Amino acid sequence: MTTVMTRTTARVVVPIILVVAISLFLQGHSHPGGGFIGGVLTVAAFALIYIAYNLDYLEDGVLGREVEKEESIGEHRTVAAYRRLFMFGLVVLVASTFSGMLLGDPVLSQYHRSIHLPLFGEIELASALVFDVGIFCIVVGGLLTVFSVVGAE
Amino acid sequence: MEPQIWILLGAVGLPFVAAVLTPLLYRVVGERVGYFGVAVAATSFGLILTQVGKEGTVSTSWIPSLDIAVRFHVDGLALLFALLASGIGILIFTYATTYMHGKPDLGRFYMALLAFMGSILGVAFAADLILLFLFWELTSVCSFVLIGYHTDEAESQYSARMAMLITVGGGLCLLLGAILLSIGAATAVDGAFNLSTILENRSTVTETLQSNGLFTPTLLLFAIATAAKSAQVPLYFWLPRAMVAPTPVSAFLHSATMVKVGVYALGRVRPLFHGPEWTLFVASMGIVTMFVGAVLAVLARDIKELLAYSTASHLGLMVAAFGFESHYGAEAGVFHLLNHALFKAALFLVAGIVAHQAGTRHIDELGGLWRELPITAGVTALATLSMAGIPPFAGFYSKEIMFEAAWETAQAGGGLAWFYPITAVVASIFTVLYSLRFLWLFLGDRPDGVGTVSRAPAMLSMPALVLAGGVVVVSVAPDLAIDFIIDDGANAAAVEEVHVHAKLPTHVSGPVAMSAIALFSGIAIFPFYSRLQAGLNRADTLTDRIHPTTLYDKFLSDTVRISRNVRSAVHNGLIRTYVWWVLLTACVLTGLGYATAGLGLPAPAFGETPLTIVLVLGVAVVAAVAISTTETHVTGVLTLGILGFMIAIFYILASGADLALTQLVVETLLLIIFLLVLEEMPAFYSDTDWSRISRDAVLSLVVGTTTTMSVLYTARDESDGLTQTARYYKDHAVEGGGGSNIVNVILTDFRAFDTLGESIVIVIAALSVLVLLTMRDRGETQ
Numbered sequence: 001m002t003t004v005m006t007r008t009t010a011r012v013v014v015p016i017i018l019v020v021a022i023s024l025f026l027q028g029h030s031h032p033g034g035g036f037i038g039g040v041l042t043v044a045a046f047a048l049i050y051i052a053y054n055l056d057y058l059e060d061g062v063l064g065r066e067v068e069k070e071e072s073i074g075e076h077r078t079v080a081a082y083r084r085l086f087m088f089g090l091v092v093l094v095a096s097t098f099s100g101m102l103l104g105d106p107v108l109s110q111y112h113r114s115i116h117l118p119l120f121g122e123i124e125l126a127s128a129l130v131f132d133v134g135i136f137c138i139v140v141g142g143l144l145t146v147f148s149v150v151g152a153e
Numbered sequence: 154m155e156p157q158i159w160i161l162l163g164a165v166g167l168p169f170v171a172a173v174l175t176p177l178l179y180r181v182v183g184e185r186v187g188y189f190g191v192a193v194a195a196t197s198f199g200l201i202l203t204q205v206g207k208e209g210t211v212s213t214s215w216i217p218s219l220d221i222a223v224r225f226h227v228d229g230l231a232l233l234f235a236l237l238a239s240g241i242g243i244l245i246f247t248y249a250t251t252y253m254h255g256k257p258d259l260g261r262f263y264m265a266l267l268a269f270m271g272s273i274l275g276v277a278f279a280a281d282l283i284l285l286f287l288f289w290e291l292t293s294v295c296s297f298v299l300i301g302y303h304t305d306e307a308e309s310q311y312s313a314r315m316a317m318l319i320t321v322g323g324g325l326c327l328l329l330g331a332i333l334l335s336i337g338a339a340t341a342v343d344g345a346f347n348l349s350t351i352l353e354n355r356s357t358v359t360e361t362l363q364s365n366g367l368f369t370p371t372l373l374l375f376a377i378a379t380a381a382k383s384a385q386v387p388l389y390f391w392l393p394r395a396m397v398a399p400t401p402v403s404a405f406l407h408s409a410t411m412v413k414v415g416v417y418a419l420g421r422v423r424p425l426f427h428g429p430e431w432t433l434f435v436a437s438m439g440i441v442t443m444f445v446g447a448v449l450a451v452l453a454r455d456i457k458e459l460l461a462y463s464t465a466s467h468l469g470l471m472v473a474a475f476g477f478e479s480h481y482g483a484e485a486g487v488f489h490l491l492n493h494a495l496f497k498a499a500l501f502l503v504a505g506i507v508a509h510q511a512g513t514r515h516i517d518e519l520g521g522l523w524r525e526l527p528i529t530a531g532v533t534a535l536a537t538l539s540m541a542g543i544p545p546f547a548g549f550y551s552k553e554i555m556f557e558a559a560w561e562t563a564q565a566g567g568g569l570a571w572f573y574p575i576t577a578v579v580a581s582i583f584t585v586l587y588s589l590r591f592l593w594l595f596l597g598d599r600p601d602g603v604g605t606v607s608r609a610p611a612m613l614s615m616p617a618l619v620l621a622g623g624v625v626v627v628s629v630a631p632d633l634a635i636d637f638i639i640d641d642g643a644n645a646a647a648v649e650e651v652h653v654h655a656k657l658p659t660h661v662s663g664p665v666a667m668s669a670i671a672l673f674s675g676i677a678i679f680p681f682y683s684r685l686q687a688g689l690n691r692a693d694t695l696t697d698r699i700h701p702t703t704l705y706d707k708f709l710s711d712t713v714r715i716s717r718n719v720r721s722a723v724h725n726g727l728i729r730t731y732v733w734w735v736l737l738t739a740c741v742l743t744g745l746g747y748a749t750a751g752l753g754l755p756a757p758a759f760g761e762t763p764l765t766i767v768l769v770l771g772v773a774v775v776a777a778v779a780i781s782t783t784e785t786h787v788t789g790v791l792t793l794g795i796l797g798f799m800i801a802i803f804y805i806l807a808s809g810a811d812l813a814l815t816q817l818v819v820e821t822l823l824l825i826i827f828l829l830v831l832e833e834m835p836a837f838y839s840d841t842d843w844s845r846i847s848r849d850a851v852l853s854l855v856v857g858t859t860t861t862m863s864v865l866y867t868a869r870d871e872s873d874g875l876t877q878t879a880r881y882y883k884d885h886a887v888e889g890g891g892g893s894n895i896v897n898v899i900l901t902d903f904r905a906f907d908t909l910g911e912s913i914v915i916v917i918a919a920l921s922v923l924v925l926l927t928m929r930d931r932g933e934t935q
Contacts, residue, residue: 024814028892028894028897029892029893029894029897029898029901030892030893030894031893031894032810032811032814032894032896033811033814033894033897034811034894034896034897034900034901035900035901036815036900037811037814037815037818040815040818040819040822041818043822044818044821044822044825047822047825047826047829048825050829051825051828051829079923083919083923086915086916086919087916089912089916090912090913090916093909093912094909097905097909107906108902108905108906108909110901110902110905112892126892126901128892128897128898128901128902128905129901131901131902131905131908132897132901134912135900135901135908135912138912138915138916139912139915141919142915142916142918142919143822143915143919145919145922145923146918146919146922146923147826147829149922149923149926149927150826150829150830150922150926151829
C-alpha cells in the first residue's frame, strides 16, 4: 500500500480531511455535523496516514522524534497517546454530565448563550459543545487505539 | 418526642465516611487505625444514646420519582438493636487492636468492619423497604469481605462465597417480599415502600394482600430472607463455615449483630403478619433450628464451631419466640436479643483469647484453663450460665418467657402444637450440655499436651469483662434493662400493649416445669457427654447424604457444569456463533415486545415514493444480493461499499443530512479498515457448508423481518404530519438546546444520556481490543 501514489494522495488529502472534520465538528450544533461525525472523519484521516506510511510516521516524520522500539504495541507511545485521549474524553464527558448538578440542576443539564464576536458576528455558545468535545475525543482516541493495535498485527 | 434526622444520619453515615478514610489513614498511622474505629463506634453510640426515649419517623427525600426516601424510624426495638451494634462495636474495635496485632491488610479489615457497622445501624433505623434492603445487602457484602479476610486460603474463599450466596440470595427474597408488600400497600396507604405507614395501617394492608392472594407468598419470602440471614434450618450451614474469619469478626458479625438482622426484621414485621400462618412457618422454623443447632453444638469439636451452632440455636429461639402469637413471644424475642448479644459476644471473645493464648481451638485439647486465665474463666462462667438459662442469670428470664409463649401456644392449639414446648425442652437440654462443656474448658482436668498458656493482655480481657458486666447487670436487676429499653422494644414487636416481667418463679407452672426438666436433665446427662457425642456422631454420618452442605455443593457443581455446557454452545470462540446468538436474541426479544404490545401487523404504506429513491434503493438491493454470492473478500468488500454508499444517497434524498454524513464517513472508515486487514485474510472463502448456509439464511430472514417491521412500526405516523415526539424536538431545539441542528441537539442535549452510554461503550470496546490483543501472549493460556 505504501506506493508513491497513495503517499502523494495522502499528503494532499489528509489536511483537507482534517479541516473538514474540524469544521463539521464545530458547526455541528446548527448544521450537519457534530462530535461523532467529526471524530470518525479525523480517524479516517489518520488511518490514511497509517496506510500510506506507517504507525511511526507521525512521530519521526512529523514531530521529528526518535521512535523507541517497545515490546508490545500496547506500550507504543502513539497508542499510549490515543489511550490518554479517550480517557481525557471520558473525563470531559462525565464532568460535563455532572457539572449541571453544581448549579443545582439535574444531571446532564445543558446551557447556551449567544455572544457577539468581532469578525465572526453572532455566535451561539452552548455547553453541549463541551459534551461534544468529550464524544469527539472518545471516538478519535478509541477508534485510533483499535485501529493501530489491529493494524500492527 | 420526634427524633432528629441529622443525628441519625450522622450515626449511620459516620462509619461509612470513616470506612472510606480508613485505608488512607492506615498508610499514615499503621495498625493504630483500630483506635480510630473505636472512636467512630463510640461517637455513633453516643449519638444514638441521645435518641433514647424518642419515637417517630423522620425522612429526607432520595428518589422521589420512585417514592423511595431515606426514612428512619426510631423506637425501642430500633434503638436496642442500634445500641447493641454500636456498643459491641466499641468493644470489638478495642479487642481487635490487640488481637489483630501484626496481621496484614488491616486497612481493608477495619474498612469493612466500619462499613459493616454503618450498614447494621442503617438496618436498625431504616423505615423504607428499599433502604432496608440496601443496608441488608451491604451487611452481607461486608461479611463476605471479612470472612474472606485470609484471601489466599482456599477454605476462606469457599466459606466467604458460601456465606455470600446464601445471605445475598436471601436478600433477594427480601427485595421480592418488599415489592409484593408495596403492591399490597400501594392501594391501601400512600408511600408504597414506607414501612412505618404500612405498619400503622397494617389491617388495611393485610386485607389488601389477602384479597390479592399475596399474603402467604409475602410472608414466606420474608421468612426465607430471615432464615438465610439468621442461619435458620435449612440455611444454617454457612454460619459455622463463617468461623474462618478472625475472632473479632465472629464475635461482632456472626453472633451479636449481622445474624440478628433477620430476627430483627421478623420483629419489625411481626405485627403485620401476626396470625396462624405466621406461627406455622416462623415458629416451626425457629424451634427446629433451636433443636438442630443445639444438637450440632454438642457434636462440635472446635470451640468456635460450638459457639456458631449455639448461635444458630439461640437465633432459632428468638425466631420461634417472634413466631408465637402470644404477647410473651414479642417479649421473649426482644429480651433474648439483648441477652444473647451480651453472653455470646463475650463467649466469642473468650474463644479468641483461648485460641490466642493456648494456640488451639480444639475442645479435646483444652481444659483447666482457670489457673492461667482467671478473669476469662470468670467471664466464661457468667456467660455460659446465662447461655444455659440457669436461674438467676439473664438468659433464664428471656428463655422462661419464651417457654411461656410456647406453653400458651400449645394450650391454645392443642394436639400437634405440643410439638413446640417439647422440642424447646429437648433443645434446652442440649443447650445446658454444651454450655457446661464450654465451661469445662476452664474447670475440667487438664489434658496432656497443653502447652504453656500465658495470661491474656488487658486489651483482650477488658471487652469480654465489660460484656460480662452487662450480663451481671441484667441478671441482678433485670428491671433496669426492661425499663431502659426492653419494654419499648417489645411493644414495637407486639400487637397489643405489653409489659415485660422478669422474676424468679415462686410457684410451679408449666413453663417453670419445662425449665426445671431442661436444667436437671442437662446436668444429669453431662457426665455421659462423650458417649452421647459418639452416638450423635454415628447418626450424623448416616445422614451425610442429605446434609445441607452436601446439597449446596451439589447445587453449586451442577450450576457450574450447566453453565459450562451453555458456554460451549453459545460462546465457542467463533465470532460467527457469537453474532448468531446476539442477533437472534435481539430479534426474538423485539418480536416478543411487538407481540405483547399487540400492535398487529404493520401495513406497508408506499405513498408517493420519488423515482430517484426507488432507483437508489434498487441498486442497493442488487448490491446486497451480489454480496452473498461473491467469491473473494475484495469483491465482497467493494460490493458492500456500493450498498453503503447507496444508503447514504438515500439519506440525502430523504433530507437526512447528518445520517448521510455519518453513513459516508463510517463507510469510508470501514473500507480503510478492510484494506488494513485484507492481507491477513484468506483470498477465497472456504468450501460451501450447506447446513451452515441454511442456518445463516434463517437468521438473515429473521433479522430482515424484524428490521422491516421495526421500520414500518416507527414510521407509520408519518402520513399525518410529525409525530408528537418529533414535534416536541422541533419546537424545543432552538430555545431549549440552543442549536438549529435537531439531530445534534438530540444527541448532546435531549438524549445526552444515551450518548453518554454509547461513548462509554466505545471506550470499553477500545480497552477490550487493547487488552485482548496486547495481553494474549502473557500466560493464562488454557
